[in-house]
Amino acid sequence: MWAMQYHRYGAADVIQREEAAAPTLATDEVLVRTTSSGVSAIDLMYRAGQLRIHGFGFPKQPGFDALGQVVESRNPAIRPGTWVWTVLGLEPRRTRGTAVELLTLDPSRVGVFPDDFVPDPTVGSLPLGALTALKSLRDIARLQRGERVLIVGAGGAVGTAAVQLATILGARADAVCGAKGLELCAALGAEQVVDHADADVQAIQHGHAYDVVLVAAGRGTDWLDAVRPGGRMVLTRLDTWVAGLPAAWRGRVRTLGVAAGHDSGDLTWLAQQVAAGGLRPTVGVTYPMTDLARAHADYGHGGTAGARLIVHAT
């Protein structure tokens, strides 16, 4: 099978397309032919060697999530032909990734789409961002119906999913994003949408108006006074969360970090939201798998309006 791999840590161009042995199925696992996937900060950190919890030795494979179709199953509950998606989560003893032709998955990492639903390849841009947003809002912030939530970094993979999920969970969302994401965030249901470079942001930062603030970009400390007394702030970057703890403690704001994990129940619930039309992919830029290195090199350079999609080679 084909597999994107790298044999040393480094810049994006260490990633190469190579032939690799197809994985073998263990009891209870499914074999998935991948269709598409996203790009995330953790992919870049693994590749650059900034986060060395991606198995021992090389080659290593990039990719943290994927959409695909089951081609073989040793799990009676998941039949061949079923559309599934996955977030691998942390696998500190494995070097694998999702930028491969065939992937074996244990059921704990599989979200299953309804039988009669065939997802468009763009859906592969969603899983990690949507799972992170769901964990942040529902489990960590415990967002309630009718509450007001501010999504900071709303134009990207996590943020665009968070705006949509806030609405699905019955809350009212406002959004802070880059200039290119403004229209998209409004179309997704955000009530007030502000460019993070705009002076208006300061009024929001000091307004104490939100029950929940989800920080998916920038520094949490900039948004502590946006939280109402007794409200909650969730940060998607654990290093930013830790760095801001002293200021949060002084300001008496409850701040929490989130880890997306890989829960199959949550992934299946999210797949159902996609099938029902409530959660839509928001692809800002599409790359063929052969351009994965370019997708890594482009990440984080601004101008984001939606998630990044990698279309897998066939």
Ligand SMILES: NC(=O)c1ccc[n+]([C@@H]2O[C@H](COP(=O)([O-])OP(=O)(O)OC[C@H]3O[C@@H](n4cnc5c(N)ncnc54)[C@H](OP(=O)(O)O)[C@@H]3O)[C@@H](O)[C@H]2O)c1
């Ligand atoms: N904890 C977890 O399990 C987990 C999982 C996934 C992701 N994450 C983290 O979540 C964060 C977001 O990931 P992502 O994939 O959604 O990133 P992304 O797609 O690059 O989106 C980031 C968005 O934030 C905007 N932005 C940049 N600086 C901003 C600022 N100061 N204020 C407001 N918006 C700003 C960007 O706009 P411009 O492009 O216009 O600047 C972009 O729209 C990353 O830090 C990632 O590491 C954590």
